[in-house]
Amino acid sequence: MSLEKHTMTTSLLDKPFFSFFLHILFLLHIFSFSSFFALAEHTSSPTSPFGNNNTEAEALLRWKASLDNQSQSLLSSRVGISPCINWIGITCDNSGSVTILSLADFGLRGTLYDFNFSAFRNLLGLDLPNNSLFGTIPHEIEKLKNLSFLGLCRNQLSGSIPSSIGKLRNLSLLYLYRNQLSSFIPQEIGFLESLKKLDSSNNILTGEIPYSIRKLKKLSFLGLYRNQLSGAIHSFIGNMTMLTKLFLGHNNLSGCVPSEIGQLISLVDLRLHENKFHGPLPSEMNNLTHLKYLSLGINEFMGQLPLDLCHGGVLEDFTVNHNYFSGSISKA
Numbered sequence: 477m478s479l480e481k482h483t484m485t486t487s488l489l490d491k492p493f494f495s496f497f498l499h500i501l502f503l504l505h506i507f508s509f510s511s512f513f514a515l516a517e518h519t520s521s522p523t524s525p526f527g528n529n530n531t532e533a534e535a536l537l538r539w540k541a542s543l544d545n546q547s548q549s550l551l552s553s554r555v556g557i558s559p560c561i562n563w564i565g566i567t568c569d570n571s572g573s574v575t576i577l578s579l580a581d582f583g584l585r586g587t588l589y590d591f592n593f594s595a596f597r598n599l600l601g602l603d604l605p606n607n608s609l610f611g612t613i614p615h616e617i618e619k620l621k622n623l624s625f626l627g628l629c630r631n632q633l634s635g636s637i638p639s640s641i642g643k644l645r646n647l648s649l650l651y652l653y654r655n656q657l658s659s660f661i662p663q664e665i666g667f668l669e670s671l672k673k674l675d676s677s678n679n680i681l682t683g684e685i686p687y688s689i690r691k692l693k694k695l696s697f698l699g700l701y702r703n704q705l706s707g708a709i710h711s712f713i714g715n716m717t718m719l720t721k722l723f724l725g726h727n728n729l730s731g732c733v734p735s736e737i738g739q740l741i742s743l744v745d746l747r748l749h750e751n752k753f754h755g756p757l758p759s760e761m762n763n764l765t766h767l768k769y770l771s772l773g774i775n776e777f778m779g780q781l782p783l784d785l786c787h788g789g790v791l792e793d794f795t796v797n798h799n800y801f802s803g804s805i806s807k808a
Contacts (some may be wrong), residue, residue: 483777489677492788499773500705517762522727530575531557531595532559532573532595532596533556533557533559534595535552535591535592535595535596536559536566536574536577537554537704538590538592539586539591539592540554541544541588541590542586542587542589542590543583543584543585543731544585544586544756544767545581545588546583546585547583547584547585547586547794548745549590550583550584551564551582551584553791555710556765557792558572560572560574564579565577565578565579565582569598573597573598574596574598574599575598575599575600575601575604576599576600576601576603576706577596577599577601577603577604578601578603578604579603579604579607580603580604580605580606580627581606581607582607583607583608584607584608585607585608585609585610586608586609586610586734586798587609587610587611588609588611588613588614588617589611589614589651591614593614593616593617593619594616594619595747595792596619596620597621597622598622599620599622599623600623600624600625600787601623601624601625601626601627602620602623602625602626602627602628603625603626603627603751604627604628604631605627605628605629605630605651606629606630606631606680607628607630607631608631609628609631609632609633610631610632610633610634611633611634611635612633612634612635612636612638612659612749613628613635613637613638613641613657614638615638615639615640617638617640617644617772618638618640618641618643618644619643620644621645621646622646623644623646623647623675623796624647624648624649625647625648625649626644626647626649626650626651627632627649627651627654628651628652628655629651629653629654629655629675629688630653630654631654631655631657632656633652633655633656633657633659634655634656634657635657635658636657636658636659636660636662637652637659637661637662637665637676637681638660638662639658639663639664641662641664641665641668642662642664642665642666642667642668643667644668645667645668645669645670646670647668647670647671648670648671648672648673649671649672649673650668650671650673650674650675650676651675652675652676652679653675653676653677653678653679653699654678654679655678655679656680657676657679657680657681658680658681658682659681659682659683659698660681660682660683660684660686661676661683661685661689661727662686663684663686663687663688664688665686665688665689665692665693666686666687666689666690666692667688667692668692669691669692669693669694669749671692671694671695672694672695672696672697672718673694673695673696673697674695674697674698674699675697675698675699676699676700676703677699677700677701677702677723678701678702678703679702679703679704680703680704681700681704681705682703682704682705682706683705683706683707684705684706684707684708684709685700685705685707685709687710687712689712689716690712690713690715690716690721691715692716692718693715693716693718694718694752695716695718695719696718696719696720696721697719697720698716698719698721698722698723698743700723700724700727701723701724701725701726701727701747702725702726702727703726703727703772704727704728705724705727705728706728706730707729707730707731708729708730708731708732708734709724709729709731709733709734709737710734711734711735711736712736713736713737713740714734714736714737714738714739714740715753716740716758717739717740717741717742718742718743719740719742719743719746720742720743720766721743721744721745722740722743722745722746722747723745723747724747724748724751725747725748725750725751725771726749726750726751727750727751728751728752729748729751729753729754730751730752730753730754731754731755732753732754732755732756732758733748733753733755733761735758735759735760736759736760737758737760737761737764738759738760738761738762738763738764739760739763740760740764741763741764741765741766742766743764743766743767744766744767744768744769745767745768745769746764746767746769746770746771746804747770747771748771748772748775749771749772749773749774749775749795750773750774750775751774751775752775752776753772753775753776753777754775754776754778755776755777755778755779756777756778756779756780757772757777757781757782759761759768759782761782761785762782762784762785764785765790767785767790767791768790768792768793769791769792769793769794770785770791770793770794770795771794771795772794772795772796772799773795773796773798773799774797774798774799775798775799776799776800777796777799777800777801778799778800778801778802779800779801779802780801780802781796781801791794
């Protein structure tokens, strides 16, 4: 470089504006390289074909892949990256997020272990009845914070009802009947204060009816029919005044029917048959003026049936066989 050119360059560098201009060019240069490497890292990531975020579509496809081959063929419509377009059993909201997954009577065989519950923040309904799902109900089901309806009935699910189910505070309907669920009903069930219908009939549940169930004051249907429950019906049953159907038949329940059952003035159907109940029925049962169906057979009840109940003209069907009742039980 000539002395003249060197002098010119030096003089330009001494100018404040020119130095600022060079600084800006340097920053743009650095930014362009940083952006390039960030983009390369993002697009070359092998973790997910849908990007770094754990999307609903990816979660559904992964669960599909965990099912047996026949089940996967039944879900052949699930291709692409948008579950809201022609994916059978899927309902979405306006934002394109899955709100209902309903695959009733599909004959699906597999487990829920590979179902990524945390991917479905807006899911309101999970309805998978009458399939061949087996294994346990994962504790991760608690991630479905907005769930209102859970239908897992008529499958082959086993193990206990997870205590984490108590975190589904928006749950309104819970159907677990006709599975192979065992062990105790968790006390955490009492946290589901929005629950209106609970049916866990036809399982292998043991232990007592949990005391916490008294908190379910919105419950209209309680189905614990055909299990191996033991213990008594406690007085807290009187708190559940919205009950219209109470199914406790085919268990090992014992003791006397508490007088508080007379507080269930909305009760239409009461089934206590095939247990070990004894003693007289409380006279407070006369308060059940809406009762149409009463099943008391195969117990050790004795004494008189409440006369108003039997002759009030509302009761349509009742069974009292294999007890020790006295007096007339014919309808008027």
